[in-house]
Amino acid sequence: MSGFEDSLLDEVDETVRIRLVVNGRKVVCEVAPRHTLVDCLRDTLELTGTHAGCEMGACGACLVQLDGRAVHSCLVFAVQADGATVNTIEGLTESGVLAELQAEFHRRNALQCGFCTPGMLVNAHELLSRVAQPSREEIRDALSGNYCRCTGYEAIIDAIDTVAKAHSENGGAT
Template identity: 80%
Template structure:
């Protein structure tokens, strides 16, 4: 085979240094060029709240915020996120930004095994940051990329709807400053 570079078959891939801001902390780690962001977060940084589900971007278990937008971390190489700001479920929890969503999910039993819950919460937070008062159809559309095998989704939609109503009410009573 002419022109074939056999060094491409080397299993001992060189690593690359990447730097991120993860959950408001500067971090650096060595990753293989083909290591996914979800694997880096889980293995190198021990942030196991982000789950590797389908590894095809279809189930939503791996959702994280990258520069403020929800992304499937299983579809991204860690090196592609070099220099980015990443929020995982741990960071969103620590900051308190999703405390109301977490409480409402718990109150309405909108979680069962919990595997999909971190991705659902990341997605719900993104929706509520973009649409102050989404309709139930908007919520269902936003969740269409999150798979849950344990619930019928109704309690999840109810929880997000209740938080949207409460946040809207809080904004209106505080003059929009919430």
């Protein structure tokens, strides 16, 4: 190999140490600068609930909450998240019990193959944290970045709407 090729390989193998708070737990990861946040979550931290779908930010399967906002983790380099708080689908449960959104998705059969479901749930959770009782149109708008090939969106919208209404009536937060 030439000296130029050797230097390229050295750069490819270089890693950076980042610190994150993931689902309430402080973690330190060694990542290559070119690795995305979804790669770090799935491959390094073994949090496989976040799915890598299109890897272009179009399908929403990789959605996570980064400092409280839903983001496509396939479009964020892991090094960009250094020092951030990340919540994945695994972080939406309390003590291993399904969160209300997850239970309502199940009850309404708002999922089939389940590939898009984690991103949908993360997005819905983020929406309900910002808007106590979103209209059905606001729910549709919030989900516009999530793509599902298996099921109709009405059951998903119904599930989110049901949880929002229940929380509004009870004065609780999601």
